[in-house]
Amino acid sequence: MKRHYLAPAVFAAGLMTGQNASAVAECGDVSIASMNWSSAEVIAEVDKLVLGEGYGCNAMLVAGDTLPTFTSMAEKGEPDLAPELWVNALGEQLNTAVANGKLVMAAEVLADGGVEGWWIPRYVADAHPDIRTASDALEHPELFPAQDDESRGALHNCPSAWKCQVMNRNLFRAYRAEDKGFELVDTGSAAGLDASIARAFERKEGWLGYYWAPAAMLGRYEMVRLDMGEHDRREWETCTAVPDCAEPRINGWARDEAFSVVTSGFADRAIVVMDYLGTRQWGNDTLNEVLAWMAANQATGSEAARYFLENYEQVWTEWVSPEVMGRVKAAL
Numbered sequence: 001m002k003r004h005y006l007a008p009a010v011f012a013a014g015l016m017t018g019q020n021a022s023a024v025a026e027c028g029d030v031s032i033a034s035m036n037w038s039s040a041e042v043i044a045e046v047d048k049l050v051l052g053e054g055y056g057c058n059a060m061l062v063a064g065d066t067l068p069t070f071t072s073m074a075e076k077g078e079p080d081l082a083p084e085l086w087v088n089a090l091g092e093q094l095n096t097a098v099a100n101g102k103l104v105m106a107a108e109v110l111a112d113g114g115v116e117g118w119w120i121p122r123y124v125a126d127a128h129p130d131i132r133t134a135s136d137a138l139e140h141p142e143l144f145p146a147q148d149d150e151s152r153g154a155l156h157n158c159p160s161a162w163k164c165q166v167m168n169r170n171l172f173r174a175y176r177a178e179d180k181g182f183e184l185v186d187t188g189s190a191a192g193l194d195a196s197i198a199r200a201f202e203r204k205e206g207w208l209g210y211y212w213a214p215a216a217m218l219g220r221y222e223m224v225r226l227d228m229g230e231h232d233r234r235e236w237e238t239c240t241a242v243p244d245c246a247e248p249r250i251n252g253w254a255r256d257e258a259f260s261v262v263t264s265g266f267a268d269r270a271i272v273v274m275d276y277l278g279t280r281q282w283g284n285d286t287l288n289e290v291l292a293w294m295a296a297n298q299a300t301g302s303e304a305a306r307y308f309l310e311n312y313e314q315v316w317t318e319w320v321s322p323e324v325m326g327r328v329k330a331a332l
Contacts, residue, residue: 046308053327064082077102121221168184
């Protein structure tokens with residue numbers, strides 16, 4: 001599928017870099033979609049603060065979600081900015097909107113993308129450097145004992161009713177994990193999955209199972225994602241993601257892409273802000289740590305945004321000019 005993405009470095013090179021008062025004043029009102037998951041909430045709050053304090057915009061947050069926000073931006077020109085839009089779910093619809101001049105792609109906001117797969121604790125990986133792939137791990141059921149039967153290994157599935165349960169069941173079969181001494185454990189809920197990880201870390205026990213990033217748990221507990229090979233999209237769509245597929249094959253999880261997307265009207269009137277949006281990227285490790293702090297402190301997205309700006313200066317100051325940096329720091 002042809003993409004119409006504009007590389008951040010190329011994008012930024014063609015934009016005005018001066019930070020004069022008249023350019024800042026051109027920003028005006030800017031509406032920012034705050035999606036209903038933690039990473040998007042924090043990123044939106046950071047953008048609100050940087051655009052408001054650093055660029056003099058009248059920045060405001062509006063509730064959003066992937067498809068409704070995209071549709072509104074493409075058809076109505078609002079909101080102005082979707083900081084974290086998962087583009088894999090939109091496909092050619094997004095390409096068409098970009099090609100027709102309705103939307104503009106800025107930076108890939110998650111530099112590492114959204115990742116899923118099977119993980120093990122770092123302390124297990126360090127103790128057993130030969131375990132690098134899912135196949136390697138499945139050769140050692142004794143390292144990942146099931147809670148109710150330590151003679152068998154456990155592979156922890158994702159929460160009930162999540163679509164990833166289907167993929168994990170098929171991959172479990174593809175790897176012939178049962179024949180290798182493993183059972184597939186239904187964790188019941190997101191809380192149950194998280195609790196199984198926390199219990200393993202507290203006891204320094206082995207753990208093997210499904211998880212994703214960015215996520216607060218991976219900021220709190222250091223995990224290593226196992227290599228599951230290349231992603232075969234056709235195989236995924238025709239078997240891996242199909243309930244009770246007759247003959248599933250080993251397949252890697254796809255890397256999901258999250259970009260910042262703006263309306264063309266906003267891009268045209270706020271060139272200096274587009275310089276920032278074309279540069280700013282978050283690494284999953286950084287975002288995991290911020291989300292972990294947010295969860296541990298029961299903090300709001302706004303509080304987590306200030307925590308990030310106060311404690312990760314080496315990250316965000318690379319996204320802005322010294323003048324903008326100074327105004328943001330003065331506002332904290």
